[in-house]
Amino acid sequence: MPILQIEDVTKVYEGKVTHRALNQLTFEVEKGEFLAVMGPSGSGKSTLLNLISTIDRPTSGEIIFNDIKPQNLNSTELAFFRRRELGFVFQDFNLLPMLTVEENIVLPLTLDNQTVEVMEQRLASLAKKLDLTHFLQKRPNEISGGQAQRVAIARALIHEPSMILADEPTGNLDSNSSREVLELLSKINRERQATIIMVTHDPIAASFCDRVLFIKDGEFFNEIHRDDRRQTFFQRILNVLSLLGGGQVGDLSSIRLP
Numbered sequence: 001m002p003i004l005q006i007e008d009v010t011k012v013y014e015g016k017v018t019h020r021a022l023n024q025l026t027f028e029v030e031k032g033e034f035l036a037v038m039g040p041s042g043s044g045k046s047t048l049l050n051l052i053s054t055i056d057r058p059t060s061g062e063i064i065f066n067d068i069k070p071q072n073l074n075s076t077e078l079a080f081f082r083r084r085e086l087g088f089v090f091q092d093f094n095l096l097p098m099l100t101v102e103e104n105i106v107l108p109l110t111l112d113n114q115t116v117e118v119m120e121q122r123l124a125s126l127a128k129k130l131d132l133t134h135f136l137q138k139r140p141n142e143i144s145g146g147q148a149q150r151v152a153i154a155r156a157l158i159h160e161p162s163m164i165l166a167d168e169p170t171g172n173l174d175s176n177s178s179r180e181v182l183e184l185l186s187k188i189n190r191e192r193q194a195t196i197i198m199v200t201h202d203p204i205a206a207s208f209c210d211r212v213l214f215i216k217d218g219e220f221f222n223e224i225h226r227d228d229r230r231q232t233f234f235q236r237i238l239n240v241l242s243l244l245g246g247g248q249v250g251d252l253s254s255i256r257l258p
């Protein structure tokens with residue numbers, strides 16, 4: 001059953017020069033799916049995430065989320081919808097520097113006026129699962145990038161959203177931390193049936209997903225599904241990227257995935 005339906009969505013930015021960033025894009029995301037969105041710079045990936053996250057509205061077409069049409073909600077309902085249904089993970093972690101790790105993680109529950117009991121119970125369970133217990137009292141500038149991203153993932157999960165939207169979550173991480181974060185997202189996807197949409201430029205990151213959707217010039221270009229082996233999926237991702245043009249696919253094609 002789809003959790004998200006993108007139907008014929010077009011986004012035109014009006015300005016001195018009008019720009020059609022998305023053009024009649026249609027696809028669905030199944031509940032529990034881990035989807036990567038790839039495409040060259042300027043192809044409309046951030047625009048798409050902004051529309052799904054309800055930060056922006058489509059010019060035409062419909063976005064249906066669990067039978068709800070966010071376009072029809074007023075601003076209070078939208079803020080509530082966003083807080084309830086969505087969790088966000090960003091490239092630069094977006095943790096608040098003056099708060100401790102623990103305070104950062106429970107922030108969405110604080111905003112939702114949850115009881116201390118619920119906060120403590122969810123925090124303890126997530127901290128254990130995501131291996132955060134030994135630095136809960138530190139501040140973001142006292143932990144590594146990989147640890148910061150795990151904290152951001154915990155914050156995205158604590159209110160048990162229906163969907164996680166991740167924008168280049170490994171963009172600022174070294175390869176070991178990237179791998180840890182991707183394995184964590186895969187685990188969350190498998191064990192909690194969490195639906196994840198991840199925008200990435202990195203074919204290794206995309207190879208952790210169930211499906212990769214490629215867009216070009218704001219339009220659907222291709223999609224491929226993962227088979228049994230991540231290595232062959234990775235090679236197929238590289239093949240589509242080389243058709244898309246740009247990037248350094250040649251440098252990557254000899255990589256053996258760990």
Ligand SMILES: Nc1ncnc2c1ncn2[C@@H]1O[C@H](COP(=O)(O)OP(=O)(O)OP(=O)(O)O)[C@@H](O)[C@H]1O
Binds near residue numbers: 013039043044045
């Ligand atoms: N607010 C805006 N006003 C006008 N044009 C915009 C605006 N935001 C994005 N665009 C244009 O829309 C197109 C798609 O941009 P978008 O940021 O969605 O691409 P992207 O695929 O996320 O790129 P990147 O990989 O570089 O982040 C680009 O040509 C961009 O210049």
